[in-house]
Amino acid sequence: MTLPVEAVLPELVQRLGEGRNVVLEAPPGAGKTTRVPLALLAETWLRGRSILMLEPRRLAARGAAARLAALLGEPLGQTVGFRIRFESRIGRQTRIEVVTEGILTRRLQQDPTLEGVGLVIFDEFHERHLHSDLALALCLDAQSGLRDDLRLLVMSATLYGALVAQLIDAEVVRSEGRQYPVTLHHTPRDPEGRPEAVVAAGVVRALGEQRGDILAFLPGGAEIRRAHDHLLQHPACAGVALHMLYGDLPFEVQQRAIEPDAEGRRKVVLATPIAETSLTIEGITTVVDGGWQRAPRFDPRTGLSHLETLRVSRASAEQRAGRAGRLQAGVAYRLWGENTQRGLRPFNEPEIGVADLAPLALELTAWGVSDPGQLRWLDPPPAAPLAQARELLLGLGALDEGGRITAVGREMAELPLHPRLAHMLLEGRRLGLAATACDIAALVAERDLFRGSERARPFGDRLEALTAFRQQGREGARRLGADPHACGQVERAARQWRSLLRLERHRSSEVDEEEMGLLLALAYPDRIARLREGGDERYLLSSGRGARLLPHSPLRGRPLLVAVDLDGQGEEATIRLAAPLSPALIRERLGGQLVVRERVAWDGREQAVVARREECFGALVLASKPLPQVDAAQVQQAMLTGIAALGVAALPWEAGEAQQLRARVASLRAWLPEQGWPDWSDAALQASLAEWLAPFLPGISRREQLARLDLTSILLAQLDYPQQRRLEELAPTHLAVPSGARHRLEYRLEGVPVLAVKLQELFGLAETPRVAAGRVAVLLHLLSPARRPVQVTQDLANFWATTYKEVCKELKGRYPKHPWPDDPWSARPTAATMRRLRQEGR
DNA sequence: CTCTCCCT
Numbered sequence: 001m002t003l004p005v006e007a008v009l010p011e012l013v014q015r016l017g018e019g020r021n022v023v024l025e026a027p028p029g030a031g032k033t034t035r036v037p038l039a040l041l042a043e044t045w046l047r048g049r050s051i052l053m054l055e056p057r058r059l060a061a062r063g064a065a066a067r068l069a070a071l072l073g074e075p076l077g078q079t080v081g082f083r084i085r086f087e088s089r090i091g092r093q094t095r096i097e098v099v100t101e102g103i104l105t106r107r108l109q110q111d112p113t114l115e116g117v118g119l120v121i122f123d124e125f126h127e128r129h130l131h132s133d134l135a136l137a138l139c140l141d142a143q144s145g146l147r148d149d150l151r152l153l154v155m156s157a158t159l160y161g162a163l164v165a166q167l168i169d170a171e172v173v174r175s176e177g178r179q180y181p182v183t184l185h186h187t188p189r190d191p192e193g194r195p196e197a198v199v200a201a202g203v204v205r206a207l208g209e210q211r212g213d214i215l216a217f218l219p220g221g222a223e224i225r226r227a228h229d230h231l232l233q234h235p236a237c238a239g240v241a242l243h244m245l246y247g248d249l250p251f252e253v254q255q256r257a258i259e260p261d262a263e264g265r266r267k268v269v270l271a272t273p274i275a276e277t278s279l280t281i282e283g284i285t286t287v288v289d290g291g292w293q294r295a296p297r298f299d300p301r302t303g304l305s306h307l308e309t310l311r312v313s314r315a316s317a318e319q320r321a322g323r324a325g326r327l328q329a330g331v332a333y334r335l336w337g338e339n340t341q342r343g344l345r346p347f348n349e350p351e352i353g354v355a356d357l358a359p360l361a362l363e364l365t366a367w368g369v370s371d372p373g374q375l376r377w378l379d380p381p382p383a384a385p386l387a388q389a390r391e392l393l394l395g396l397g398a399l400d401e402g403g404r405i406t407a408v409g410r411e412m413a414e415l416p417l418h419p420r421l422a423h424m425l426l427e428g429r430r431l432g433l434a435a436t437a438c439d440i441a442a443l444v445a446e447r448d449l450f451r452g453s454e455r456a457r458p459f460g461d462r463l464e465a466l467t468a469f470r471q472q473g474r475e476g477a478r479r480l481g482a483d484p485h486a487c488g489q490v491e492r493a494a495r496q497w498r499s500l501l502r503l504e505r506h507r508s509s510e511v512d513e514e515e516m517g518l519l520l521a522l523a524y525p526d527r528i529a530r531l532r533e534g535g536d537e538r539y540l541l542s543s544g545r546g547a548r549l550l551p552h553s554p555l556r557g558r559p560l561l562v563a564v565d566l567d568g569q570g571e572e573a574t575i576r577l578a579a580p581l582s583p584a585l586i587r588e589r590l591g592g593q594l595v596v597r598e599r600v601a602w603d604g605r606e607q608a609v610v611a612r613r614e615e616c617f618g619a620l621v622l623a624s625k626p627l628p629q630v631d632a633a634q635v636q637q638a639m640l641t642g643i644a645a646l647g648v649a650a651l652p653w654e655a656g657e658a659q660q661l662r663a664r665v666a667s668l669r670a671w672l673p674e675q676g677w678p679d680w681s682d683a684a685l686q687a688s689l690a691e692w693l694a695p696f697l698p699g700i701s702r703r704e705q706l707a708r709l710d711l712t713s714i715l716l717a718q719l720d721y722p723q724q725r726r727l728e729e730l731a732p733t734h735l736a737v738p739s740g741a742r743h744r745l746e747y748r749l750e751g752v753p754v755l756a757v758k759l760q761e762l763f764g765l766a767e768t769p770r771v772a773a774g775r776v777a778v779l780l781h782l783l784s785p786a787r788r789p790v791q792v793t794q795d796l797a798n799f800w801a802t803t804y805k806e807v808c809k810e811l812k813g814r815y816p817k818h819p820w821p822d823d824p825w826s827a828r829p830t831a832a833t834m835r836r837l838r839q840e841g842r
Numbered sequence: 843c844t845c846t847c848c849c850t
Contacts, residue, residue: 222843
């Protein structure tokens with residue numbers, strides 16, 4: 001059988017032969033995974049060295065290797081082999097080695113020159129996993145340094161080639177795919193509809209309009225279960241075999257969903273994106289796509305991840321629809337309109353942009369790179385999550401203060417698990433708890449034993465179920481409500497780590513809850529939760545954030561927990577998985593890791609500077625007492641931090657005088673920019689607290705004591721004497737008016753100052769009063785005798801000439817005791833009544 | 843309104 005990719009093989013071979021990197025852009029079905037490595041095997045430039053081909057999934061790696069070997073008519077482990085976690089088939093003569101992503105990173109770390117390798121092929125690069133992005137960056141680094149004869153071939157779905165080609169300085173070779181046509185039906189959905197209802201309706205419609213089996217895409221397991229329950233009741237599903245398919249279902253159930261129905265019934269499979277690439281389901285001719293996908297997002301501010309339900313990307317939707325056209329022409333119902341289609345993102349967001357970067361940060365440090373800018377990336381690791389990751393690694397002792405890897409860090413990097421868990425394994429070994437640490441790490445890292453169960457269970461139940469599985473097999477696990485398949489996977493991971501730590505065999509012992517908490521605290525020193533007073537399920541995390549146990553958790557009321565799984569979404573984090581923690585045991589077993597520190601710091605809850613001597617484990621404060629003597633400079637520094645956190649608005653501006661001073665200076669700054677008046681905006685004052693406010697802080701350590709500050713004098717002290725003189729002259733606090741009185745000017749942060757004055761006081765005055773050496777006319781608020789505003793103007797002469805007459809007419813009757821002369825120009829300006837004027841003899 | 847998929 002000839003495959004479309006064969007047409008471009010000569011060009012591909014030639015380009016690589018010229019010593020170039022190459023990007024092969026080909027849609028699914030082109031045959032790139034099977035044909036390309038074999039076509040290159042005999043190339044002389046390889047000089048007998050091997051080809052490494054990277055696959056994004058274990059299933060795919062094993063499958064690709066098997067097909068390649070079959071094409072050569074050999075068993076696996078001869079010319080073609082594979083290496084994935086837990087399994088490898090590699091022989092002496094192996095020239096094509098198919099590996100999964102983590103394996104390649106590991107190999108590069110052990111041998112940066114990739115000795116004996118002539119070509120690295122990245123298959124399905126468009127999936128943009130964290131590991132494949134990292135592996136490409138490391139390969140490029142190796143190529144540019146030690147191995148200029150190493151070649152790279154990146155294979156990717158359509159429309160992605162140019163970007164990668166630019167990064168790796170490569171030629172793009174394009175191939176056609178093989179795919180039966182799929183007819184697309186875009187059907188706008190009820191925007192309020194829940195995913196399960198929308199997709200169930202789509203399935204019912206497809207059942208009526210099409211023949212053949214149906215594959216429907218939903219965002220997650222919960223929606224799949226609800227859609228399943230709903231469709232079971234529906235008459236359209238009578239006689240139809242209804243299946244669910246998602247990663248956490250037991251293997252047998254997944255298998256049944258993939259196979260043709262034993263009784264030959266028509267099949268409907270409700271699936272997560274697991275069916276998008278990893279699994280091929282027999283007999284599908286119709287796809288129903290709800291158009292969602294769920295993705296984790298790491299929030300560097302909290303250090304936590306949460307799941308988000310997003311619209312599918314165009315690439316994913318394409319892939320999903322394609323599932324209907326593997327056997328024959330098919331149909332895809334897309335439950336969104338053409339407009340929505342145009343707004344879809346072209347590709348899934350690269351994992352490097354949204355993931356926890358702690359593992360990547362450790363890999364980079366182990367590679368000897370402190371700044372990711374030293375490597376070439378399609379998308380560099382974003383700064384904030386990377387900084388957060390480095391901070392975590394520093395806390396775990398993997399990095400030193402200078403950001404270099406420590407001996408412990410190197411040991412951690414060599415263990416195939418998350419740095420948090422690697423730290424727990426190594427520290428657990430020192431405590432003589434290595435085997436238990438392996439179990440706990442596996443329970444954290446592998447599939448949830450109790451997924452889908454109603455009750456929120458504490459961590460201890462997992463360890464108990466694992467022990468039961470070891471002693472009594474699958475039945476033992478089932479009796480405790482655990483999934484035996486998942487137990488097997490956990491045991492397999494734990495066994496791998498035990499062997500890496502050179503532990504002989506697992507000694508099963510009693511599960512000690514407190515030791516478990518202790519070990520978990522070694523992995524999550526920053527996720528310790530203390531029970532809030534007056535309740536039994538609300539906790540305070542060491543970060544200061546609130547957290548809440550899942551309803552009905554058996555851990556309710558425990559004073560101290562280690563939160564293993566925290567969902568960071570929303571106001572309060574949700575503690576999904578936790579173990580109780582005993583401070584006494586920490587002190588007893590981890591005494592060496594306790595840090596005693598004297599802390600003088602602003603406390604947001606106390607609204608004051610607190611000075612305490614604290615005994616800490618990670619972020620957990622085990623003991624705390626007040627410091628007998630405190631350095632005044634430290635208090636001042638902490639107070640400044642506190643004021644910065646509260647904002648300058650928290651200072652006592654209420655009196656008004658200080659605000660007026662700020663407004664006067666701000667006005668002069670705006671009117672007379674050449675004079676260099678200081679910037680006293682909130683932002684500027686906030687930024688320079690240390691300069692202008694610090695000298696006045698001695699004796700102040702609480703928020704309420706800020707009321708003592710005389711902000712007017714403090715700000716005035718910022719001006720030198722000539723400036724103070726000029727301020728009085730150019731922006732006076734008061735203005736004299738013709739009546740002889742002095743009235744207060746009201747300055748504003750922007751605009752002209754306001755002079756509020758009874759209009760009788762201004763008789764005879766033609767010129768509007770001015771400030772700033774005559775540059776700015778004040779805004780007059782002309783008042784009635786009852787001090788009600790009659791007119792607002794910046795043009796007094798015009799007021800006398802026009803509006804004054806009407807004002808007179810209107811107000812004369814109401815205020816007969818006050819003067820309302822026909823000619824305001826010649827009348828005597830006064831604040832007094834007629835009677836007083838007469839008494840004064842006029 | 844129960845946590846997607848994948849990997850050392």
